[in-house]
Amino acid sequence: METGFTKWIIVITVVMCCLLELIDTSIVNVALTQMMGNLSATQQEVSWVVASYAIANVIVIPMTGFLGEQFGRKNYYLGSVILFTLASMACGQSTDIWELVAFRFIQGVGGGALMATSQAILIDTFPPNQLALGQALFGMGVIIGPTIGPTLGGFIVDNYDWPWIFYVNVPVGILASIFTALFIRDPDRIKNAIPRPFLEIDWAGVFLLILGVGSLQLVLEQGEREDWFEEPYIVWFTILTFVGMVGFIWRELTAKQPIVDLRVLSKSRNLAIGAFLSFILGFGLFASVFVFPIFCQRILGFSAEQTGYLLLPGALLSGFMMPVVGKMIQSGVSQKFMLPVGFTVFFIFSYWMSTQITPLAGQSDFFWPLMLRGFGLSLLFLPITTMSLSGISGKDAGQAAGLTGMIRQLGGSFGVALVGTYLERATMHNRVALLPNISLYSTETQQRLQGFIANFMAQGSDLVKAQQQAYAALEGTLMKQTAIITYAQIFLMIGGFFLLCLPLVLLIKRAKPGEKVDLNAAH
Template sequence: MESGARKWIIVVTVVLCTVLELIDTSIVNVALTQMMGNLSATQQEVSWVIASYAIANVIVVPMTGFLSEQFGRRNYFGGSVVLFTLASIACGHSTNIWELVAFRFIQGVGGGALMATSQSILIDTFPPKELPLGQALFSMGVIVGPSLGPTLGGYIVDNYDWPWIFYVNVPVGILATIFTFIFIEDPAHIKARIPRPVSQIDWLGIFLLVLGVGSLQLVLEQGETEDWFESTYIISFALLSAIGIIGFIVRELTAKQPIVDLRVIGRSRNLAFGVILSFVVGFGLFASVFVFPIFTQRILGFTAMQTGMILLPSSLVTGAMMPFIGKAIQKGVSQKLMIPFGFAIFFIFTFWMSARISPTAGDMDFFWPLMLRGFGLAFIFLPITTLSLAGLSGKDAGQAAGLTSMIRQLGGSFGVAIVGTYLERSTAYNRVAQLPNISLYNTETTQRLQAFTQGFLAKGYALSQAQQQAYAALEGTLMKQVALITYSQTFTMLGIFFLICIPLVFFMKIKKNAPPVDMSAAH
């Protein structure tokens, strides 16, 4: 345990690294158009800039426990910061799209350790009685990071060039590296470790993890682009994913020294249901952050910067509340009450948003619903983490932390993929459903066409051109109305999904007078 200034230097270092890693999951989204132009890339090619980072991330996260034991946690964390920083420089210097994709993958390998290992460093920095505060500080970074990405990215793209979205990582990376090797020390159980000989490393488990989880992430990232199972490419990787994941589960349940000890799930009912709830949280958090910017930018014409600034206050509310939630858990407030309350708040948020969606909506129409979302998330994230890990200690806690992080990230990928597909398919369906209302035999339709035609004639168009433009304007009006219906339905479906998942919480147990969650080995 640490104290004084050293303690808070460590806190700042690891929380900054967590925020940095999560910012990089979304910061590139607003720069893709610039990248396409500067690197002569197609939309399909540039999508790999996002996919490669996510694939590397989700592969590395569950292995952080093994890698920390093998190399020492401080060495692994510091080395990952160095790798992340160097890869960021290389990304900014990329001269073609495939160079950028390769360096983003390397950046994702480094970034995967930052979030998972930061949590365990924070836990070892605080004494047991202050443990919820340590987890709360970590949770602040996890919640705030994804929302900061579009805001920071939008500012950089509007004022600088796209390489600067990577160069901004460099000063923080250098500072974090220095602080890591000066102030962070390995706990006793890590110092006493005996690294596994190369011959005893679970190479088959590593291979199956890379094959299964990597292929699944690729399917989720590229599925919509490739029209899902209409593509042989997607079918092939879906089969590889199934083979890899099934093989990985069998291998890890039977190996003497597994790379990821899945048996810990069988030893803790809380963890089993906590893993499911982590998936739900990842799904809702990333899906809502994904769908809102698309709506505001495509339908309302907001800039990336505007959208980011709308999202930011709600994330800050969540972050600011985390220490209070941590203190409440520390004083004995039941997580089994907090989590359903948070889910119910999220449900109200989605229905409020669906009612606020309109063609004339502005910033303030979304401010209070998003603030409510931020308030609700504070009652979800930290209580699920602490309840999932309750009763675990040593290596079990470390394995559990890695598993919940991976599942939360996969939940986010599923959320983005499913919501993206739902938006695409529902838009087409809703357009067909609205077409019977538009007919030349319909008085309202003909009046609207005449009004459009007169407007274009007044601008100097010839009659034939004015009529063509009028039909185009009518189509535009139709598609905007269809989009509003679709986005409203999407928010409603997200809310119902959260509501349905509330009963899962009551399968988890809270032991009276149980000691604080022991995360001393959660690396």
């Protein structure tokens, strides 16, 4: 255990790296349009800038425990920081869209290790009676990172150029590399670990993990853009997902030294429940961050920077609450009490947002709902993590942490894919449902058209042009109302997922008196 100045330098280093990794999952979203213009890319091509990073992330996260043991955790972490930093510089220097996609994949390989290994380093930095505080600091990065990504990205795009969303990583990465080399040490169990011989590594498990999880992430990232199974390559990658995942599960349950030990799920009921709750947490975290900026920018006309600033206070509240929640758990407050409160608060946030979505909504209308979101998330992340790993020790804790991290990431991908698909399909359905209300034979519709025509003629249009503009304005009003109904439905859907999780809390096994959460191997 570290103390004093060294302890807090390590904390600053790993939280900084965790934030970098998670910010980069969402920071590029606001710069895609600018990238399309500068790199002469289509919308389909530029979407791979997001997808390649996510695919690399979700492949690497469950393997971090094995890789840390194989190469030494400090060496692996330092190498990942350097790789992430160099790839960030290369991304900013890219002159071709596919060059950028390739470097984003490499950046994701380094970034996946930063998040999972940062958690392990924090755990080893704090004594057992402060484990909840270490997890709280890690949770600050997990919750705040995806939320402030659009804020930072919007500011950079509005004031500079898109390569700077990658260049900002470079000085932080250099500083983190220096601090890692000087201050981070391997615990004895890592120093004394004997690396597996090359031929004894579970290469079949590695291949099936890459095939199954990588294909699944690709389908989730690209499916909605390609109208799902209308595109042949989505069909083929869906088949590869099935083959890879079934093969991976079978291999890891039967191998003597699996690269990801799935048998740990059968050893703890709390871990199995926690894995599912992690999926829902990722779903709500990423889906809400995905859909809210789209609504603000498309319907209300906010800039990316304005939208980011709206999300920032709630994210900061989550960060402030994390250590408080850690202290509560440390003092004996049960996760079985905190989790229902967290799920209920997030449902209330979702319902409240569905009522605030109107054509006249302003920034002040979203402040308190988003603060409530931040409060709810702070009551979910740490209780789910500590509950999942209670009673698990040694290497099993490392495997469990890697699994829950991967599942949380996949939950986010499922959330974004489902919300994106629902947004497209439900918009058309709601439009058809509203059409009978604007029949040209309706007196109200005719009065609205005449009002539009009179307004456009007063602005200088002739009768024919004013009529065309009036019909366009009527169509615009229809689509805006349709979109508002759809976004409200999406928030209710997200809240519904959280509400349905409440019965699962009853299945959580209460911790035995004096039982500790052994996170010392949680890579």
